[in-house]
Amino acid sequence: MALEIKGLLATYGEGMVLHGVSLTAKKGKVTALVGRNGAGKTTTLKALMGLVETPRGSIRLDGRELMGLPAYARARAGIGYVPQGREIFPQLTVGENLELGMEANPEAKEVPEGVFETFPILREFLNRRGGDLSGGQQQQLAIARALVAAPRALVLDEPTEGIQPSVVQEIGRVITALKKDVAVLLVEQYLEFALDIADDVYVIEKGEIVQHGAPDELDQEKLKETMSL
Ligand SMILES: Nc1ncnc2c1ncn2[C@@H]1O[C@H](COP(=O)(O)OP(=O)(O)O)[C@@H](O)[C@H]1O
Ligand SMILES: [Mg+2]
Numbered sequence: 001m002a003l004e005i006k007g008l009l010a011t012y013g014e015g016m017v018l019h020g021v022s023l024t025a026k027k028g029k030v031t032a033l034v035g036r037n038g039a040g041k042t043t044t045l046k047a048l049m050g051l052v053e054t055p056r057g058s059i060r061l062d063g064r065e066l067m068g069l070p071a072y073a074r075a076r077a078g079i080g081y082v083p084q085g086r087e088i089f090p091q092l093t094v095g096e097n098l099e100l101g102m103e104a105n106p107e108a109k110e111v112p113e114g115v116f117e118t119f120p121i122l123r124e125f126l127n128r129r130g131g132d133l134s135g136g137q138q139q140q141l142a143i144a145r146a147l148v149a150a151p152r153a154l155v156l157d158e159p160t161e162g163i164q165p166s167v168v169q170e171i172g173r174v175i176t177a178l179k180k181d182v183a184v185l186l187v188e189q190y191l192e193f194a195l196d197i198a199d200d201v202y203v204i205e206k207g208e209i210v211q212h213g214a215p216d217e218l219d220q221e222k223l224k225e226t227m228s229l
Contacts, residue, residue, distance in 0.1 A: 001027035001062055001183050003048075003079070003153040008057030010040075010047040010207075017043045018207045020057075025153060025185040025200075030175060032186045032198035036227050040207040041187040042084050045157050049081050050074050061153060075104040080146030080182070084157035086138050090131025094122050094141055097130050101145035108149055115144050118174055136167030143174065153183040160190045172197045191227055 003025045010018035018040050025031035035041050046052045048059055050071040059066045059074075066074050075081065088097050098115075102108040116123040119140045125133065130141060139159055146154055156175070160168045168190075176197050178184055188194035194201065195215040203211035203218070205226050211218055 001152045002060075003155075003183050003185060004058070004060045005044075005048065006058040006060075008044070008047055008059070009055050010043050011053045011055060012043075016207070017052075018047060018054075021047075021204065021207070021209055023185075023202045023209065023212075025155075025183045027152075027181070027183045028179055029199040030179050030184045030186055030197050031200045031202070032188055032194040033202045033204055034188050034191055034194050034227070035204035037189060039204045041189070041204060042157055043207070044204070045081065045083075045155050045185075045187055048074070048155065049079065072104075075149070076106075078152035080104070080149060080151030080154045082142045082146050082154070082156040082159060084161065084187075086142040088130040088133075088138050088141050088145065090129060092130055093127050094130060094133070095126045097141055097145055098122070098148050101148040103149075104151075105149035111144075111148050112150065115147050118147075118177070119144050136163045136170075139163055139167070139171060140174075143171075147178075151182055153185065154178060155185040155187070157187045158189060159186070160188065160193055168193060191223075 006022045008018055008021040021044055033041055043052060047054045061077055066077055098111050121137055122141060122144055159171050175184060198215055201215055201218060202209050203226055
């Protein structure tokens with residue numbers, strides 16, 4: 001399983017934000033996209049999901065071209081998206097949030113047991129409102145909501161944002177375990193975390209990939225500069 005982005009441009013109205021981003025995320029690996037605030041990380045994921053204008057580029061999931069498909073069709077094609085800020089529905093229960101996630105896959109009839117094994121707290125809190133969960137629990141719910149549709153690729157936008165260190169570690173373990181089943185694309189500003197769990201890293205600056213390699217192959221000096229500019 002592989003997600004391949006090639007030469008992707010993205011615009012907000014007149015403003016061009018991505019200038020030809022190319023990256024590949026494969027099953028068996030955690031692929032990280034890192035960069036400082038405003039570099040274009042979220043825009044890359046939104047472009048992938050069909051949520052911003054993309055005048056050019058190619059997005060292939062297991063060889064199938066997704067460019068031109070509306071957002072719901074990309075989700076149905078097998079991309080699970082965990083947006084920045086989680087965006088769970090606070091008024092709905094945990095169970096209802098998970099049911100909404102299943103709508104991305106017409107074959108999904110119930111929450112796969114593995115999801116509750118990964119996140120036992122969600123079974124316990126099935127009838128609680130999403131808004132009553134802690135930040136870390138909401139993040140787990142957001143990841144679970146993407147997983148219930150049994151995606152081929154899982155893309156996560158800053159899953160560690162605003163979360164306590166102990167929970168960050170737990171989320172790191174979960175992401176690492178998931179790579180055996182899906183291609184994982186992790187967007188992060190928290191560099192240490194990303195370098196710790198990623199097998200392959202892309203560094204983005206002003207909408208362009210400026211470095212790519214395994215964590216220990218990256219030019220550390222250049223990386224520090226990119227992240228702190
Ligand atoms: N809705 C929007 N309209 C116009 N410009 C935007 C919008 N969202 C983001 N941008 C701009 O696009 C650039 C990249 O933003 P973003 O992808 O959110 O960065 P990151 O996720 O790396 O912090 C920034 O310069 C930001 O100001
Ligand atoms: Mg962002």
